[in-house]
Amino acid sequence: MKTTIALTVLALFTAAPARAGVTLSFACDSTGKGYEICKAGADAWAAKTGNTVNVIQVPNETGDRLALYQQQLAAGSSDIDIYMIDVVWPGLIGVHLLDLSNLVPAKEVSAHFPAIVQNNTFNGKLVGIPWFTDAGVLYSRSDLLEKYGFHSPPKTWDELASMAKKIQAGERGANPLFQGFVFQGKNYEGLTCDALEWLASFGGGTIIDSSGKITINNPHTLEMLKTVQGWVGTITPEAVTTYAEEDARNVWQAGNAAFMRNWPYAYALGQADGSAIKGKITVSALPAGASGHGASTLGGWQLAVNAKSKHAKEAVELVRYLTSPEEEKRRAIQGSFSPTIASLYKDPDILAATPFFGPLYDVFVNAVARPATATKAKYNQASSAFANAVYSVLTKKQTPEEAVNALQSQLTRVKGKGW
Amino acid sequence: MLDSPDTPAPAKRGRGGILERRRARTALWLLLPTLFAIALVAGYPLFRTIYLSFTDFNISTGDEPHWVGLENYWNVTEDGVNIGLLADPAWWSSVWNTVVLSMVSVGTETLFGLGFALVINSKIKGRGLLRTAILVPWAIPTVVSAQMWSWMYQDSLGIVSSWGRHLGLLEVGQSVVANPNSALWALVAVDVWKTTPFMALLLLAGLQSIPADLYEAARVDGATRLQQFRRITLPLLAPALLVAVIFRTLDALRIFDMPYVMKGNAPETMTMSMYARQQMIDNAQFGMGSSVSVLIFLVIMMFTVAYVTLSRVDVEGTR
Numbered sequence: 216m217k218t219t220i221a222l223t224v225l226a227l228f229t230a231a232p233a234r235a236g237v238t239l240s241f242a243c244d245s246t247g248k249g250y251e252i253c254k255a256g257a258d259a260w261a262a263k264t265g266n267t268v269n270v271i272q273v274p275n276e277t278g279d280r281l282a283l284y285q286q287q288l289a290a291g292s293s294d295i296d297i298y299m300i301d302v303v304w305p306g307l308i309g310v311h312l313l314d315l316s317n318l319v320p321a322k323e324v325s326a327h328f329p330a331i332v333q334n335n336t337f338n339g340k341l342v343g344i345p346w347f348t349d350a351g352v353l354y355s356r357s358d359l360l361e362k363y364g365f366h367s368p369p370k371t372w373d374e375l376a377s378m379a380k381k382i383q384a385g386e387r388g389a390n391p392l393f394q395g396f397v398f399q400g401k402n403y404e405g406l407t408c409d410a411l412e413w414l415a416s417f418g419g420g421t422i423i424d425s426s427g428k429i430t431i432n433n434p435h436t437l438e439m440l441k442t443v444q445g446w447v448g449t450i451t452p453e454a455v456t457t458y459a460e461e462d463a464r465n466v467w468q469a470g471n472a473a474f475m476r477n478w479p480y481a482y483a484l485g486q487a488d489g490s491a492i493k494g495k496i497t498v499s500a501l502p503a504g505a506s507g508h509g510a511s512t513l514g515g516w517q518l519a520v521n522a523k524s525k526h527a528k529e530a531v532e533l534v535r536y537l538t539s540p541e542e543e544k545r546r547a548i549q550g551s552f553s554p555t556i557a558s559l560y561k562d563p564d565i566l567a568a569t570p571f572f573g574p575l576y577d578v579f580v581n582a583v584a585r586p587a588t589a590t591k592a593k594y595n596q597a598s599s600a601f602a603n604a605v606y607s608v609l610t611k612k613q614t615p616e617e618a619v620n621a622l623q624s625q626l627t628r629v630k631g632k633g634w
Numbered sequence: 635m636l637d638s639p640d641t642p643a644p645a646k647r648g649r650g651g652i653l654e655r656r657r658a659r660t661a662l663w664l665l666l667p668t669l670f671a672i673a674l675v676a677g678y679p680l681f682r683t684i685y686l687s688f689t690d691f692n693i694s695t696g697d698e699p700h701w702v703g704l705e706n707y708w709n710v711t712e713d714g715v716n717i718g719l720l721a722d723p724a725w726w727s728s729v730w731n732t733v734v735l736s737m738v739s740v741g742t743e744t745l746f747g748l749g750f751a752l753v754i755n756s757k758i759k760g761r762g763l764l765r766t767a768i769l770v771p772w773a774i775p776t777v778v779s780a781q782m783w784s785w786m787y788q789d790s791l792g793i794v795s796s797w798g799r800h801l802g803l804l805e806v807g808q809s810v811v812a813n814p815n816s817a818l819w820a821l822v823a824v825d826v827w828k829t830t831p832f833m834a835l836l837l838l839a840g841l842q843s844i845p846a847d848l849y850e851a852a853r854v855d856g857a858t859r860l861q862q863f864r865r866i867t868l869p870l871l872a873p874a875l876l877v878a879v880i881f882r883t884l885d886a887l888r889i890f891d892m893p894y895v896m897k898g899n900a901p902e903t904m905t906m907s908m909y910a911r912q913q914m915i916d917n918a919q920f921g922m923g924s925s926v927s928v929l930i931f932l933v934i935m936m937f938t939v940a941y942v943t944l945s946r947v948d949v950e951g952t953r
Contacts, residue, residue, distance in 0.1 A: 276898075282915040289693035289918070307694055307918070391806060392790045402900045452807025454789030456814075457897075466790060592694055596917050603724075603901060610814040612902070628717045631709075 237526045238267040239296045239533060242284065244516070245273050246460060247480050252550040253299075260536045266529055276459055277301050278404050281595070284308060293523040296530040300343050302334060302515045303404075303587040303594055309337030313520040316341040318531045326540070327555040328580065334588075335517050342519055344538045345555035347546065349514030350582040351412050352575065354467060354475040354485070357497040359386070368474075368499040372416070372442060375474060375502050379450035382473040390471065395450030397463045398476040402606040405459055407585065407598045408512040409476060410605040413439045415583045418506030422601050423586040423626070427634050431601070432623045438505060440608045440615035447609050456609050468492060476501065478514060482569060483551035498571035500578045513582035515555070547572070553579055590634045600625040680931075686924035694918040706925035719925050727901060728909040729933065735818060735893075735905065736886035739825040744879055746826065747833025752867075754834070755841045765838075772831040780895035783824045787811040787896075814902040821893050821903055825886070833878055840874025841867070880941045887934050906930045 243253035250270065257268040274280050284298055288311035300308070316324075319341075324332060327345040335343040353375075355368040359382050369375035379395025386393040399405035415421060419435030447453055458466075460477060467475040468484065470491040475481070485496050501509040518534040520527055536542060543554040548568040559565055560576045572579075587594045604622035607613040613621065687706060689699035708718035719725055754765050771779065786794045789809035798804030810820040844867065852862050890907035897903040899912055910930060914923025 278899075278916060285694055285918055286915065310695065387806075394807060401898060403898055448807070452789055454807055454809045454812035456900075457789070457809065457812045469790075471790060592692065592918070599899065599912070599916065603899075607901065610812075610902070612814050624715070627713070627715050628722070631711060631715075631717045 236265040236267060237529050238269060239526055239530055240269045240271055240294060241297045241299075241533070242271045242273050242280075242295045243297075243299050245275050247464070247484050248550055249480070252546055252552075255549075256537050256542050256546065257533065260533050264529075264532070266533075268533065271295065273299075275461065276403060276405070278595075281307065288312075288521065291523055293521060293525050296521055296524040296526055297534060298519045298521065299346065299516050300519045302331070302349075302513060302517070303585050303598075305335050305337040305342050305517075306587055306591050306594060309340065309342045311522055312337075312340070312342040313522045313524065313527060313531075314340035314342065315344060315520065315531065315534070318527075319344060319535055323535060323538075327538070328557065330580075331515065331517075331555055334584070343517030344519075344534055346516050346518050346538055347543070347552035348555050348579055348582075349478045349480075349516070349553060350511035350575075350579050351408060351476055351501055351514070352479060352511065352571070352578065353499050353501050354477060354481065355497045355499065356382075356473050356492065356495050358495040359473050360497070368497055369502050372413075372502045372504050376442075376446060376450055379473050383450055386473070392471050394452050394466060394472045396446060396474040396476075397451060397455060397458060397466050397472045399458055399460055399463055400447075400451075400455035400606070400609050401457055401459050401462070402599075402602050403459060404598060404602065406602040406605055408514060410443075410601065411512045411583060411585060412476075412501055412510050413443055413504065415510035416501065416504030416506055416508065417442075418504070421583060421586050423589050423597060425586075425589055427589045427630075429623065429626045429630065431626065432619055435505065436619055437615045440605070440618060442504075443605075444608050444611065444615065447611070456606060479551050479553050479569070479571075481551075482571070483549065498575070500575060511578050511582045513584045515553070593629055593634055596629045597626060600629055683924045683927050683931075686921055687928045689921045689924075690919075691921040691924075692918050693920050699921065702921070706922050719922065719929070724901065724904070725909055725926070725929075728904045728906050731818060731903060732887055732889065732905040732907075735822060735825070735889065736883055739822045739829070740879060740882045740886055742822070742826045743830045743833045743882060744875070746830045747837055747878070748875075750830065750834035751837035751841055755838055768834060769831045771828050772835075774828075776828065776891045777895055779828060780824065780892040783827075784811070784896050787820060811896060814900075817897060817900070817903050821896060824892055824896070825889070828892070829882065829885075833882060836878040836881070837871065837874060840871045840878075843874075844870045876941075876945050880938070880945075883937060883941070884934060887937060888930070906933065 241253075241257055243257070244250055250272070254270045257270050260266075261268045274283060281301070281304060284295075284300075285308060287295060288308055298312075300312075324341065324344065328348065331345040331348060332341070335341060335345065353368060360366075360368065360378075363378070363382050363385060365378055369378050375396065383393055383395035398409050400409070411421065414436060417435045417439040419433055419439055420430040422429075422431050424430050447455060455463075460481075463475055463477060464481045464484065466472050467477070467481070468490055479498075482496065482498055484490065485492055487493070501511055503509045518537060520530045520534060524530050538555075540556050540559060543552075543556055544559055544562060544565060546552040547554050547559060547565045551569045553572065554560065554565070560572055560579075566573050585594075586597065590597045600622060604613075604618040604625070607621075608615055608618045686699060688701060688703060690702045690705070691699035704718075706718065707720050708716065710716045710718075750768055754761055754768065758764075786792045787809050789795050789807055789812060792809065795804055795809045798808075798810070799806065804810070810816045848866050849862055852866060857865070888907055889905050890911065893903045893905055894908055894911075899908065899916075904912075906926070907930065910923055910926040913919050913926055
């Protein structure tokens with residue numbers, strides 16, 4: 216430690232003018248193994264180019280990250296050069312981000328899924344390069360499916376409920392803490408994602424349509440909320456209303472759940488050495504609701520450069536390095552982060568490490584977007600109103616009817632004179 | 635004889651006047667740096683917040699604040715919907731949560747704190763160790779202790795949930811923080827655990843200022859322990875008790891960290907400060923958030939005025 220400090224000081228005073236290397240600050244990931252895998256990539260670039268990258272520790276939940284970054288960017292801070300931004304953020308913080316359209320070659324940009332590139336374009340500026348995409352998937356315990364005589368993961372929510380009930384009843388004898396189905400039920404952005412999947416699979420739309428009209432008050436929403444309310448306390452623990460991604464994964468990875476809804480990152484962690492359920496995981500598309508088809512919410516993260524960055528040139532280079540096919544491949548293998556480049560879904564090495572990427576390609580491409588484009592700068596308010604309503608149904612504080620009515624009026628309030 | 639006291643009096647007054655004026659001028663000069671510092675660190679932010687509460691300032695759009703008058707507080711749109719803060723049920727529920735949390739936890743803390751203070755003030759063995767041990771919860775940073783409690787309340791691995799299951803109070807998958815009806819009380823318990831030591835410390839200082847000979851005299855007169863407590867301890871402790879209760883209430887009304895760490899933005903435990911943060915930081919609406927802050931300021935001011943009035947009445951009563 217002491218020598219490091221001494222060397223740094225020495226480097227500052229003597230070698231600094233001679234060397235070309237700069238120090239970049241990178242606000243990256245923290246969920247699961249996200250930090251380590253991100254740092255490995257950034258360090259590889261740093262070693263190659265002679266620069267230094269400080270990978271900053273960031274909050275675990277997306278809402279807390281947004282709150283922090285919003286303040287930094289609004290204050291015109293240049294402390295962080297590169298941000299990993301959520302798919303719903305371009306409309307919220309886009310004004311503070313660097314336009315990458317002339318800095319990253321068009322050929323590199325067009326290698327990524329066009330829908331995500333379109334999503335990252337804000338007021339004609341390309342504010343982020345896609346890094347990994349996300350879509351909600353269903354995790355099932357393959358050993359338990361077999362044990363209870365099921366041949367495949369559930370195809371509908373009704374099937375999931377009855378299978379979960381049977382497995383939970385059978386497993387409780389040996390493991391009193393066993394649960395049928397866990398998901399993200401805490402009152403935060405993650406619940407918006409989960410509930411949008413239920414809503415879309417029941418044919419209830421996407422809360423607010425692309426023209427900005429509030430569409431939540433419909434019979435399908437009520438049907439969906441009734442179904443979901445029925446899970447809580449039967450196949451799902453009542454405490455699901457305190458679960459974010461990592462809380463659900465901890466229950467699942469301890470072997471205490473038959474099914475889990477989560478993002479793809481949980482696969483690599485579940486298959487890691489030391490996991491209680493290694494080799495017992497099946498990943499499939501989320502079940503279908505009354506509409507006859509399932510739906511996954513589009514998640515995923517982009518790399519963006521702070522418009523105020525003092526080392527924009529190097530920052531863009533790092534972004535280009537990290538979003539290259541080679542780096543996305545490494546991350547897909549080590550962390551099961553879904554690539555944003557179509558050809559990687561046919562890569563044999565990736566498919567060997569994460570087999571579900573092949574069959575679930577369509578799920579990733581057709582994922583349902585949250586209504587961030589229609590609600591613009593008010594997305595966060597609209598989303599928290601929706602999560603709040605679903606939360607009050609999960610905690611049984613409100614009936615589905617009451618919740619939908621309250622949500623309708625809350626969304627009207629948020630919309631005010633327009634989005 | 636009659637003249638002599640009269641004649642020097644005007645001169646004295648005159649001299650005193652000059653002196654006083656000179657003194658006042660010196661005092662003013664000495665006070666200036668402090669006044670300047672107060673204006674800078676307290677005055678400016680306060681007036682800036684009040685000003686911003688009348689604007690539509692949004693930190694994400696990058697625009698300058700525009701004056702919107704009272705729109706943040708009360709604003710009926712053409713469709714007849716009031717989108718002002720005073721018509722938002724979430725704001726009023728956060729006020730209610732905060733007041734309930736503050737009242738119940740300050741009340742409980744005062745009782746427990748008084749008990750602890752009496753114990754550590756008496757001459758028992760290991761008193762020094764006890765005094766130190768009692769301060770531990772207060773010394774742990776709130777975010778750390780809140781996270782610790784969160785794990786203790788956790789439904790499958792938490793110790794509180796495990797006890798609850800053994801006692802037959804909780805079923806598998808239930809936890810006191812997850813249940814919206816008990817969540818607020820679970821948080822009250824954490825707040826009481828954390829701040830009772832503070833209360834005990836303030837009251838201990840009050841107890842130690844009571845002269846011991848009063849108790850001796852009472853003993854000689856044959857007063858029982860209970861009589862001593864009611865007639866000597868309580869009245870003489872009243873000023874310290876009042877200060878402690880005011881301090882804690884004003885502190886509790888601003889509570890943010892513990893409930894936020896334990897429950898996030900859950901509506902059943904949202905406090906006024908959390909609501910302000912949600913408007914300001916999550917939603918980037920600095921204008922609206924400033925309006926919330928102004929309202930919080932008013933609510934806390936109401937409590938302060940009430941307490942100060944109460945304490946005056948009390949002081950006159952004891953005289």
